[in-house]
Amino acid sequence: MRSKRLGILLSGRGSNFLAIADAIASGKLAGVEIAVVISNKVDAPGLAAARERGLNAVAIETRGRKRAEHDSEIVACLHEYQVDLVCLAGYMRLLSQEFVAAFPQRILNIHPSLLPAFPGLDAQRQTLEYGAKVAGCTMHFVDEQLDHGVIILQKTVPVLDSDDEHTLAARILEQEHIAYAEAIARVLSEKYQIVGRRYLAEA
Missing domain, CATH: 3.40.50.170 (Formyl transferase, N-terminal domain)
Structure with a gap:
């Protein structure tokens, strides 16, 4: 194969x-x-x-x-x-x-926030300005709208009081690198279904 x-x-x-x-x-x-x-x-x-x-x-x-x-x-x-x-x-x-x-359902993207929070550019700055206590990244399928497709998985990191955009972005990026490979494996396995907006892994 x-x-x-x-x-x-x-x-x-x-x-x-x-x-x-x-x-x-x-x-x-x-x-x-x-x-x-x-x-x-x-x-x-x-x-x-x-x-x-x-x-x-x-x-x-x-x-x-x-x-x-x-x-x-x-x-x-x-x-x-x-x-x-x-x-x-x-x-x-x-x-x-x-x-x-x-x-269709074959394009993946990663975004440095926990969607649907803080889509678009400067997600880390948006996270800090909003005062969120938890940040992270989202792996999702791509559709015609910005940062909108069905979510495959998310990884979280705490937002520290000492964080600025750069330190927060660096910790999120570490999780992005883990999340992307995991999402690729999940999608290519084809052991899932999409119900509405929900990605559901098959047992």
């Missing part, structure tokens, strides 16, 4: 991409391989890191292009590499409806 193939989308350094790659290399994610890493920025450090690891790395720039056209090219690339699951790892663009429809 062939390995399950991941397509990674990133816009920056891609620390979650590296955590996924490490989980595959260590055997924590068995039967999984990264088929292609795609960025909307030619100079994204994550692309360079992918090449250093001998992975297929493709830049598909957004500049001066309509979203639908850009997304169509990415979808074509993902199909070319026979991707089973799309993983957004710091990909800083909303996906078009056509993109989401091309991979």
